Amino acid sequence: MNSATPPAIQVRSVTKSFLGQRALDDVDFEVARGEVHGLVGKNGAGKSTFMKILSGAQPPDSGQIIVGGTAFKALNPAEGRAAGIAIVYQNPELHLDLSVAANIFLGAEPRKGFGILDDKAMAARATELLARLGLDLPVNQRLGDLDIADRQQVAIAKAVREKAHVLLLDEPTAALNKAQAEFLFRLIRDLARQGMAIVYVSHHLDEVLAISDRITILRNGRKVAVVEGKSADKDGLISMIVGRTLDAVETHRSERLRADPFLILEGVSSQGGLDNVSLQVGKGEIVGVTGLIGGGANALAAVIGGLDHRDVAGRMMLGGQSYAPRAVREAIARGVLFIPEDMRGRGLVMSLSIAKNISLAALKSLSKMGWLKLSKETGVATEMSERLDLNPRAPSREVRFLSGGNQRKALLGRAIFADGKLFVLEEPTQGVDVESQRQIHDHLRRLADRGATVVFVSTDLEELIALADRILVLRAGRIEQELSPEGLDPQQLLVAIQTQSARSVN
Amino acid sequence: MTSSAATAAKPVVRKSGALRGQDLGRYTLLIVLLLIVVVTAIGNPRFLSVNNLMNILFQVSALGIVASGQTILLIAGGLDLAVGAALSVAGLATALTIMHTGSVTLGILAGVVSGTVIGAINGMLVATNRATPFIITLGTMTFLQGVAIIMSGGSPINGTGKLFDVFGLGDFLGVPWPVYAMFASVLVMFLVLRFTTLGRYAFAIGGNEEAARLSGIPVRRIKIALYALSGVFVGVAGVILTGILDSGLPSMGTGYELRAIAAVVIGGTPLIGGRGTVIGTLGGVLLLGLVSNSMNLLGVGANFQSAVLGLIITAAVLLQKKA
Numbered sequence: 001m002n003s004a005t006p007p008a009i010q011v012r013s014v015t016k017s018f019l020g021q022r023a024l025d026d027v028d029f030e031v032a033r034g035e036v037h038g039l040v041g042k043n044g045a046g047k048s049t050f051m052k053i054l055s056g057a058q059p060p061d062s063g064q065i066i067v068g069g070t071a072f073k074a075l076n077p078a079e080g081r082a083a084g085i086a087i088v089y090q091n092p093e094l095h096l097d098l099s100v101a102a103n104i105f106l107g108a109e110p111r112k113g114f115g116i117l118d119d120k121a122m123a124a125r126a127t128e129l130l131a132r133l134g135l136d137l138p139v140n141q142r143l144g145d146l147d148i149a150d151r152q153q154v155a156i157a158k159a160v161r162e163k164a165h166v167l168l169l170d171e172p173t174a175a176l177n178k179a180q181a182e183f184l185f186r187l188i189r190d191l192a193r194q195g196m197a198i199v200y201v202s203h204h205l206d207e208v209l210a211i212s213d214r215i216t217i218l219r220n221g222r223k224v225a226v227v228e229g230k231s232a233d234k235d236g237l238i239s240m241i242v243g244r245t246l247d248a249v250e251t252h253r254s255e256r257l258r259a260d261p262f263l264i265l266e267g268v269s270s271q272g273g274l275d276n277v278s279l280q281v282g283k284g285e286i287v288g289v290t291g292l293i294g295g296g297a298n299a300l301a302a303v304i305g306g307l308d309h310r311d312v313a314g315r316m317m318l319g320g321q322s323y324a325p326r327a328v329r330e331a332i333a334r335g336v337l338f339i340p341e342d343m344r345g346r347g348l349v350m351s352l353s354i355a356k357n358i359s360l361a362a363l364k365s366l367s368k369m370g371w372l373k374l375s376k377e378t379g380v381a382t383e384m385s386e387r388l389d390l391n392p393r394a395p396s397r398e399v400r401f402l403s404g405g406n407q408r409k410a411l412l413g414r415a416i417f418a419d420g421k422l423f424v425l426e427e428p429t430q431g432v433d434v435e436s437q438r439q440i441h442d443h444l445r446r447l448a449d450r451g452a453t454v455v456f457v458s459t460d461l462e463e464l465i466a467l468a469d470r471i472l473v474l475r476a477g478r479i480e481q482e483l484s485p486e487g488l489d490p491q492q493l494l495v496a497i498q499t500q501s502a503r504s505v506n
Numbered sequence: 507m508t509s510s511a512a513t514a515a516k517p518v519v520r521k522s523g524a525l526r527g528q529d530l531g532r533y534t535l536l537i538v539l540l541l542i543v544v545v546t547a548i549g550n551p552r553f554l555s556v557n558n559l560m561n562i563l564f565q566v567s568a569l570g571i572v573a574s575g576q577t578i579l580l581i582a583g584g585l586d587l588a589v590g591a592a593l594s595v596a597g598l599a600t601a602l603t604i605m606h607t608g609s610v611t612l613g614i615l616a617g618v619v620s621g622t623v624i625g626a627i628n629g630m631l632v633a634t635n636r637a638t639p640f641i642i643t644l645g646t647m648t649f650l651q652g653v654a655i656i657m658s659g660g661s662p663i664n665g666t667g668k669l670f671d672v673f674g675l676g677d678f679l680g681v682p683w684p685v686y687a688m689f690a691s692v693l694v695m696f697l698v699l700r701f702t703t704l705g706r707y708a709f710a711i712g713g714n715e716e717a718a719r720l721s722g723i724p725v726r727r728i729k730i731a732l733y734a735l736s737g738v739f740v741g742v743a744g745v746i747l748t749g750i751l752d753s754g755l756p757s758m759g760t761g762y763e764l765r766a767i768a769a770v771v772i773g774g775t776p777l778i779g780g781r782g783t784v785i786g787t788l789g790g791v792l793l794l795g796l797v798s799n800s801m802n803l804l805g806v807g808a809n810f811q812s813a814v815l816g817l818i819i820t821a822a823v824l825l826q827k828k829a
Contacts, residue, residue, distance in 0.1 A: 265622075307720075326721060328720055328721075328722055329722035329723070331722075332721075332722035333722070338720060340720060345714075345716065346714075346716045346717055346720060347717055347720070348714065348717060349709070349710050349713035349714045349717050349718070349780065350629070350713060350714065350780075351709070351712055351713040351714075351780035351781045352709060352780075356706065356709070356710075360706075360710055360717075360718070360721040360723070361721040361722050363703045364703070364708075365705060367702075367703050368706060370702050370703050371701055371702055371703075372701050372702060372703060372706065374700075418721075418722075454537065477722060481589065
């Protein structure tokens, strides 16, 4: 890093708020040419927002982005690309039905004249480019036939073809195995050596430490520090990520009766990523499941919820009887209710009312011979709205008009009304305000008090400690650690999550 | 997280405005078409005579029945382009059965059953394949057009006896029987949509198929049931149109698919599904009937009428995109 040359990209006091909440607060940031710059922070620290502003997907409220000597108040994606900024997501946005070469040259295809594509020249130039990057990919193959690691390489090759000089990588190793990840790191180092500036966002602190020249730490939307990669260590990073937490997290853990195990897993493995998981969860128990992305927490939820039933090996028991759902509705019939993180895409029917969303999973109980009892439905929805303190208390209002917190409550209401005995939740309070979070936690505790079982997946450290009776840390599809939240502070929990993974970095 | 928070905020800020704007956009075409009607009525007083209005209802009766069935498919995010060709097949099945057996009852049965079976098959193909309903039913539509020509041997199957007496000539209290059949179809679909689990599932699948699946709804089975239900309506329409024409024709259903879909869309059901009403569809059907009738009265030629119909359908779809 030569201090004489200007940085490849520079950000000056960028601020961004959503709904009056600061997502980014006066953040400065710069990456030099040839530098790999790690960006770390826990969920909600502002990493995603920051990446969106860098790539031009969202405008900042104030501040400047200086790239290639030009200062922008805000970039749009086209300007970002023109300025040489490329972003590669963990699932690259490419065209699966086009060939590798066609993806790399999309929008800049070599032509013979009269607009006729020159496929041969394109293949030749793609081969040459890939060779230069040390990549061995079949240029004429349909991209959809390649695995995710190869697709990522294609996305990077495309960025190089577009003459990008700033490359943003968002959780690039989340879906890669060890060998693929190592290959990616070599590629990243090569690109940096050739002058590319690289921003590397990841939850895998080991990887970030190994690959980064410098690391910026974000916390609550603020830049906490920039450290040299060589001199940093993981414990130091973790304490900066978590911050001083003098106040113990409030827990409100009540003494619940732990009855016999309600859910039992014995040696369960799945194509979705579980590897020989054994687990017992009692009635009235709340179990938090966490880990790094791809560690298996969501895979566990999918198997229990009946979403993932392909090649599930091992044995599951529910309420003393064998449990092997082959569809979500079989799980629901046994009282197992899965509540997805993505409530807009997978949870709620936005065009329907609160009442109709609440009743959706248990319409049979509100009907006779296929005929609905509408007044009963309204009554049930009103009751549920009161119980969950849904605002507004108007069952006929369409759910799309509700706030995020109230939408999550409506989704919980659906699961409760479907006579849930085991609730499987993903990120139960993601994106909701503090008050709604507290309420949702209270509702889940109350359910457990009444004998229900709760298994929730979360990456929110405070939430895990506040809500869970027991925290499971999954890694590579296995339960790596089991922690009691009693006296646990977020920093210790993050250390446990980050403990050297099976996928080591050289 | 941030994006969901941001989008959730929008309706809070301009709740009522967004609501009204959207509803207005959805019904713009209805309003415009009503204006056309008013203008025609002023230009030609005969337009609003009871006789003429009854004539319009009679002319759109088969369309109204097909469109009622199509409504629930669009609400569920589906579509059936094969309904026109299926109507021809059902009508021919009716006419041929009456010709060979002399039994009107068997003829009616043949028409309704063939419509239902064709619908169910379309439903199975749609539910078990990744291709869009548009492409799948475009394929079956072409196939069924061929089947209709084979069934008829290329010429009309004439003579339906009592069926013609009832649907072609008969009335009750001055209202032709096919008009009763249309209103009955609308009523049945209204009840299904509002008061049955099947109707509710249609809304849920059209609004968010993944959420429906995660709520334990047997999405495939419901889709098949919905296409079969629409097929019942198509079969009934085929029987009635055969009666009206006193014959089965291989081309009798031609164009019905587009006019039915147009009526549903004009009636405010969005092509992406998740919402919609059959009452709106009835409005769309009546307006299509009124418009072509007013063009007849104003002496507009058939080719020009087709162009106007095309414009209306295009406008309906474009206006929906905005809303």
